[in-house]
Amino acid sequence: MRELKVLTGQRVVVVSDGASVRGILESATRSFVTIVDGEDVDRPEPLPIVGAVLIPAQRIHYVQAVM
Numbered sequence: 855m856r857e858l859k860v861l862t863g864q865r866v867v868v869v870s871d872g873a874s875v876r877g878i879l880e881s882a883t884r885s886f887v888t889i890v891d892g893e894d895v896d897r898p899e900p901l902p903i904v905g906a907v908l909i910p911a912q913r914i915h916y917v918q919a920v921m
Contacts, residue, residue: 858882858917865920867895870913876900876920877907885911 859882867876868887877892889907893900 856882858887861917861919867918867920868909869915869918870909871915872913873909875903875907875909877903879917880906883911887911887914887917 858879861879862881864879865876866879866889867874868889874895875889875892876895877889880888880890882888887909889909890905892903892907894903
């Protein structure tokens with residue numbers, strides 16, 4: 855996940871097992887990616903997520919930067 859550190863502070867979409875989250879990448883480590891100001895985008899209307907989301911790195915399929 856070292857490659858994701860360049861995206862810290864940027865809006866991203868993280869697709870993982872069971873969830874797709876759009877938000878600001880707060881941090882990325884070998885174990886977890888942390889997203890803040892997130893939205894669940896698996897629904898027709900994005901659902902805001904209160905607080906931070908910790909996504910296990912091993913469950914991530916891909917990360918897309920949203921400009």
